[in-house]
Amino acid sequence: MIELTINGKPVQAEDGATILKTAKANGIKIPNLCWDKRLRPYGGCRLCVVELEGQPRLFAACSTPVQPGMKVLTDTPKLKKARQTVLELLLVHHPLDCPVCDKAGECDLQDLAYEYGKPEGRFIRWRKDKPADVRGPLIELNSNRCILCGKCVRICAEHQGRGALGFMGRGFPTVVTPAFGEILECDYCGQCVDACPTGALVAKPYKYKARAWYLDEKDSICSYCGCGCTLTLGIREGKILRARGEEDKGVSDGNLCGRGRFGFDYVHDPARLKTPLVRKDGELVETTWDEAMKYAADALREVISRGGAQSVGAIGSHRCTMEDNHMLKRFMTVLGSGNLDYSGAFGYGRAQKAWESCFGAAPHKIDLKSPLGKQAILVVDSDITVTHPVFGLNIMQAGREGAHIITSDFRETKLTRHSSTWLRNRPGTGIAMVNGIMKAIIDGGMFDKSAAEKIEGFAALAASLENYTPEKVSAMTGVPAENIAAAAATFAKVGSRLIVMSLGTSDNTKNADLVRAVANLAILLGDGPESVQIPAEYANTLGAWSAGIRPGEGGKSASSMLYEPGSVNALIVMGEDPVSSFPDGGGILRALKSLDLLIVSAITMNETAKMANVVFPATSWGEKDGTFMNAEGRAQRMLRVSEPTGMSMPDWQIIRNLSWAMDKETDIRSIEDIRKEMADVAVATEASVCRFAPARQPAIPADGNHVLLAVRDVLQHSGSMSTRSEALDLVVREAVLEIGEADAERLGIADNAHVKVTTVSQPHYSVYLKARISDELVNGVVTTSMHFPSGRVNTLVGLAADGGAAPCMVRIEAASG
């Protein structure tokens, strides 16, 4: 601890802390325009200058570390004059368009000019008047207002790892633009918009929507991925107008990805369901809640009367709150059916099963901060910066702080570009890669042999690895054996390490065995479960799991209910659209057609709802209170911030009302009742164990005439819900088939041309997609995403034996056009 005084007040600071940080911690405000705690001190704006007693020159508080006995003065006439002049100079060229600037009212420059500025400038000469760059989606660049603090440039390059903006030119004429004056093409995370202290970068969806001072700001939890970031929502007249991240709030601490920042607008999608619908004469028609409930209850009763409670199934949702899911679980319990599941079965649940074989039954959670301070991080077959962007930021942060990032991925991604080692394995060969690494570690004696031998299953593991000699692994993965050996040595020899992977509903090139493989690797090196990080996919994936959305005893799983015609006779689908977002969409269609009754609660008329007998309009995120549990296992409460759409109702209320209509008493009246019950359900905390469970690399289909289709998520989307966001759709609007340069040439496919993609296996499914030639892909593999209902990509992807999506070979041909 260092003792010093600031403005005469004695304060303490940590060794190495800067004056600015120390002042901030002690509630002393030092003005600044270029400082951001996420970034290296820049010292550019010169407003944070302070006086140090006994020193003639001024020091930048943002970059000067505190010294014992230092006497800092932050507010003297000398400083006031210096700051005044700096502001006067900034205002020489800054346009005075505050009346039409979205930043007005929360603009740092405006605030400081108000505090320090003079009514008149001495040097007004140029007002810059370059037209704003409005060409791209979501973000508008108005260089006239730019004061060149560089926060956007630095946050994009240093923090976001993208580097889409740069200072162009030198000195006074410098402007911040994308490369070569082209249209901004980036992650569209909008971190730059939040960071900008003026109105030089504005979010287009928010442009001219409201003055800052009319906004009502409320915090909520993002409804997309498992990170569970805190969104500070700007609301006016019951409508969410914007979202931003605020420092020191929640797990995200001011960081947001584009989905969180721009994707909330699905709430206000004009296509939202406003009234209940019931099927009459083959058509879904609008009706009242009473009639719809009665219709549903009667029909359900009839199904039960014919086939018993066991003929009823339900699908819960990671998009719904824990309360919604709990209610569904309770409803199914009182009905007497264990047929309950959700999409997490294909992702989180698939991983959990494998996890249990190595680490025991406790649910696997992650720690978003776990990458920080690690010396090596191995990322297997996953692009965390896409699936869990804020978690990905921490991985990149660790890399910047010196960690070896070893990425094993077939595709060039932002993460591979930030990796110190990139093992470019063939898609789907992650298990072979990890096994090969283990083999190298064992053969090289780079582990604690005596400790490992004591662990259950070591002999079996060692034996299984005999098939993963360097030559074989190299042949399987396409990565030179020496590169794998080098990566293994690096990874084994560091003092602290982490393995990260993701496994989601649409991931068709990995399976549960990959989880076992990475768990084995961790155990082999003497690490515990905390060193394997497999984040739950979505906002409430872990929450739904914890709420018990799993098949009960003797109950049927999603793989059965949704794919086996006749598995159940009635199905309640709450908050999901299996037809367009689960694997093997064709199979699901067949199964749903065989049902006697399909009850769907949804926020919009989705593909599944279109087949329903009854559709309940549900309120969406933002329109209801509730709790999400993020991938860390952190239950985060959210409040209603927006008026419910039409007659929509929270899912838990819909299910509760249905149970009432069925005369099934659950003792739940209010959301408080649910929360009380949830608190009562003790979370099973089983002590973790460690045991080896050998993993086998499945054969990846390959033949010269066809290509492997690897489904990958798109950064701007999350499941299919985000495709209801107009803002996100402006960035990526449809499923695009990405294809490597050589494959495209071989198949005669031009960039941006339409292609017909057909499965090789029977039955043949075909979809039409636009092709994009990508230099990030190797040959023999194409990628696309499953988010877009219109793409029907999920019809191409089969259901794997262990649940979840299976690898598939496809034929690509140019569609006439």
Add this chain to the structure above:
Amino acid sequence: MEQYRAHLMICAGTGCVASGSLKVRDALDVEIRKRGLEKEVKVVLTGCNGFCAKGPIIAVHPGEIFYQVVKPEDVPLLVEEHFIKGRPVEKLMYKMPADKKAIPVMNEIPFFKHQVLRVLRNKGMIDPDSIEEYIARDGYQAAAKALLEMSQQEIIDTVKGSGIRGRGGAGFPTGLKWEFTSKSAADQKYLLCNGDEGDPGAFMDRSVMEADPHSVIEGMVIGSKAIGATKGYIYVRAEYPLAVERLKKAIKDANEAGLLGRNILDSGYDFELDVYLGAGAFVCGEETALMRSIEGQRGMPRPRPPFPAHKGLWDKPTVLNNVETFAQIAPIILNGADWYKSLGTEKSTGTKVFALTGAITNVGLVEVPMGIPLRTIIYDIGGGISKKGKKFKAVQMGGPSGGCIPEHLLDTPVDFDSINATGAIMGSGGMVVMDEDNCMVSLAKFFLGFTADESCGKCPPCRVGTRVMLDTLIDITEGRGKPGDVETLLDLCEDIKATSLCGLGQTAPNPVLTTIKYFREEYESHIHDKWCKTGVCRDLASFEIDAAICTGCGVCARACPQKAITGEKKQPHKIIQELCIQCRTCYDRCKFGSIKIGPGLKFAKAGATNAAVADATAVGGPAAVADATAVGNRGEK
């Protein structure tokens, strides 16, 4: 080893090459062969001799005969007379300006006579491309001593003891800098040499790198041991291709000779050295900016602390010294701290190289002991003002960060502190001499134009402040100055100095401050009288012929591009004001001083009242903006 009876040292520095020294060399080769003298006369290409204005320069040994401005056509005569007949050629010798007496021997030429060569010890003496010749002149002896016989602390103590201060400008004690860095613990440290000589008017570093590259390398080898660095770079301007070429060759030779690289002289010390080419940014002379540039980024400075001694290149402890500093290290190690201190003053020890340019008779590089008066340099060595009848006005020191020193301060000794006290700075040692025909407001404008252009743009005081000052100066020189402008400038200067991030911005106001300090009446006359008495500012000058002096020689009339001067031969001439464009050609050409400069006419016509001025400002406004942009902009890419 072949023996020759004579060595002909021909300067191949940038200046002399530009004046055609290589062509002279070719002619010599032909002529010497023709005369069968190739076994008797050795032609050696040397680095810069310093006397660049008189290039191409040849020195012949024995005898130290100095030839200047040698042209290829002079070569047959030179060979015939000097080498066949043994008669030095007077025609090609230096002549005293006063009596035109030829001075054959180099060291008797006043330009050389007052110099003491330490940095430039090998200038003109060795072939810079020959490591052997460098070694022959005690080269690498100091490195051997430092690496094999001295401890890290002993090296630092010797350098500290010598009192040498960094020659790059700020004058920070070199030994102290080394000591700080030697004490920073790190797995990797760097030693950098700043050869990004950017100050306009300074070229000593180029000269050293071209003439004696090994002296820099040797200094760095010694420094690397002192601080514990194993990797170094010499950052050189890309505009210095010859220096780059010579350094690269020298590094290659030193590596092959085991004087650089792994296990130098079997001492167990490694030092890997590379040349890094700058890409044209003055701000990269600033140490933190230079480091960013080596990291492959935009050369934008970082705030200090943290200092490079702790976090420099790639965030590792780093020392950056200037070329001239490194070139002095070997003799210090070899001869000891006391030897070094024997010259100079108590706080500024040793010698300093100055680049003498501008309106001075002897333009070139001079090395003198610290502490000698400016007057000695300018008059005794420099030979005074070049143009007959013109008076000395000021000497500009320290380039865009420096200032102007007027006549009455010419007895100021050249040492760091005395120069600082005048408001100028030692800087890298550029001395630009100005005579009475130079307008000081325009000079300040020139430097502000430079800094405004070279500002990296990171901090507003420098980025916008220099631009605003430049505008004000442009206004003043174009007749739009208003009362209070000088005060506004002074006020702004103070804040820019206080708040700028790096040395570039902190010193950018110096040229304005010193010109206001010493030549305030020139500013006032520009602002209030609309009169630039030197006639440099076209809008603020009018030219008239004093009939009493004019001899009617007609030179002005013939030179006038506008044909604005009329008159009968041998009768006083007259300037037709309506045609005159104030180009000042007549003024420059007239040998009798009959052209007189009056205030700007367009303002006189309007009646130079303040109201009229305000009017002019209003009218001139937008056009002036366009103009200012044109002056300042680098042109977008």
Add this chain to the structure above:
Amino acid sequence: MARLTIDDLKRIKEKHKEEFSLREGGYRAKVTVHMGTCGIAAGAREIMTALMAELREAGAEGVIVATSGCAGLCSKEPLATVEMHGQPPVKYGELTEAKIKTIVKEHVIGGAPVEKLALVTGSETAY
């Protein structure tokens, strides 16, 4: 160049001492061949060539060779002056190639003026 040792550094320095004594103006002996028009006509060029050859052959150190204009004694051409450090200059006249070789051996290297060939001792120093 091979890797150098500290001894190599000294050796290189020694090796070049000769050249640099020339450039630095320090020498042990100076031989001036007088090469005015008359001298050249009388064969001073050949004398110079022979002188250089002999010096090279003898490996003489610290010797500089210079030329000068007419020494004024045209009748005795070719002429040469030998100055040994600290001794008065000695002029030799009517030189032949053989004579110059003797002079190099005995006077320049040996240090003893060749009396029988000497024309004059201690006159004005040649330019």
Add this chain to the structure above:
Amino acid sequence: MTENGLKILVVDDESIVIRSCEIVLKGAGYHMEGALGGREAILKMEKERYDLVFTDLKMPEVDGITLIRWLRNSRPDTGIVILTGYPSQDTIKEALGLGIIDYVPKPFTPAVLLDVTRRAVQWLETRKPGAFAISAEMSSPAEPVRDDFPPAMAAELDKVIAHYKHIPGSLIPVLQRAQEMIGWLPVAALKRVSKGMNIPAAEVHSVVSFYSFFTMKPRGDHNIRVCLGTACYVKRAEEILRNLKEGLGIGVGEVTPDRKFSLEEVRCLGACGLAPVVVVDHDTFGGIDPKNSMEIVEKYR
């Protein structure tokens, strides 16, 4: 746009869509008209020729598919682009069968519309080469840059990149080598450097724009550099510059129309002894009398 130039018709039942297209397309120099619905479109096309039709699918009365069928029969040369909300697999299939060029999903950004338009124009161009007067701005609305970067040099550049790729901080040396090879730094070369060195393009561009040594404009056959150092300044280098500008008729950083000369200013070449100094290519000229400035240049004609 001339009469026989490219004509675009945008068909949509929402006037706001037509208005947006107008702002974007006309802004980029295209000739565009709008039709509120399929019926109006057919009426217009019966009177006038349009080369490219952007049409919505869902419109009252005459819908998009009907319009496309009509076009295929009556105006088979017309290029068709669909503007649509969510295109279903069925509509895509049907539209592809009718031979559309592309479709733009609604809502779209100006960038997307321009991109699609540019590609559609290229598509038309390949069918009828030279039929459309396409300005450089239209074919590449982002930034019209001359970008002739000989492919042979790409391989050379790749070698340089491969050599430096793993040496930290070597972006500047790579750029120096690239400029040495090509003479200047075309965008295509910089993109190649960016990809090869794994450095974001914006960073590459920002570094290039920072250093005066780099140029993204081709230089003339002879590059004239006027030293503006102090020594040269006090010896009236500004006048030299002024005379050269006037003599060549170009500004600093520009190239003469015949590409013979380019003019640059430079900050002190360290040849102050020769002030004022002008450098042409690799030749230095010192002690220049400003009024003779152009004489130096003339030698290189």
